[in-house]
Amino acid sequence: MSTLEELKQYARERYIPVMLDETKELLFEVVQKRQPRRILEIGTAIGYSGIVMLSAAPDALLNTVEMSETAVAVAKANFAEWGMSKRVNIFVGDARQIVPQLTGSYDLVFLDGPKGQYEVFLPYLTELLTVGGTLVCDNVLYKGLVEHVPENKRHKHITVARNMHAFLEDITANSHYSTQLYRIGDGVTVSTKLK
Ligand SMILES: C[S@@+](CC[C@H](N)C(=O)[O-])C[C@H]1O[C@@H](n2cnc3c(N)ncnc32)[C@H](O)[C@@H]1O
Secondary structure (H helix, E strand, O other), rough: OOOOHHHHHHHHHHHOOOOHHHHHHHHHHHHHHHOOOEEEEEEOOOHHHHHHHHHHOOOOEEOOOOOOOOHHHHHHHHHHHHHHHHEEEEEOOHHHHHHHOOOOEEEEEEEEOOOHHHHHHHHHHHEEEEEEEEEEEOOOOOOHHOOOOOOOOOOOHHHHHHHHHHHHHHHHHHHOOOEEEEEEOOOEEEEEEEO
């Protein structure tokens, strides 16, 4: 069986973005502490973060959304290798279409999909999360650009940085959540749904 380290290397060698080590450690800690039964993830990639979460919560089930069919094929093989296939359901397609159609409830959501869409997803995810549930969002400081949005409008990441800035302001002020921002990796928020 591939180790987590080997999965990470596989991804990095192919320029597939997977979460940074500090983020992985924080996510593992949060999931282990909160022991969610139902987890939703946006952005499966090759299943690395999914495997981390399912390892931290042995009774949890994972629904995860990914648009890249190539990544999904690798993720399926990885979940199978880790003996986790029965605990995982992958929705293949564009999260912008899938997320508004999701039903049911989740105790933990890990948002790590399209970086310009977090603000659009938030009302849907809030609806899906149980009270007391946890929303973890990666890349909220987006390469350091969120707190220092460059003036140069041609900057290729500017729209994403502006959208992420709006999201960060919303989630930290949102009365539905108590949010902590971690300045680790690319920036991570951990929010608890209060009502
Ligand atoms: C940062 S990676 C996810 C990494 C993964 N969570 C991990 O740490 O192992 C983001 C993933 O979101 C996927 N993605 C990007 N836009 C998407 C969209 N609109 N709908 C679904 N998936 C999308 C990408 O294909 C990519 O695999």
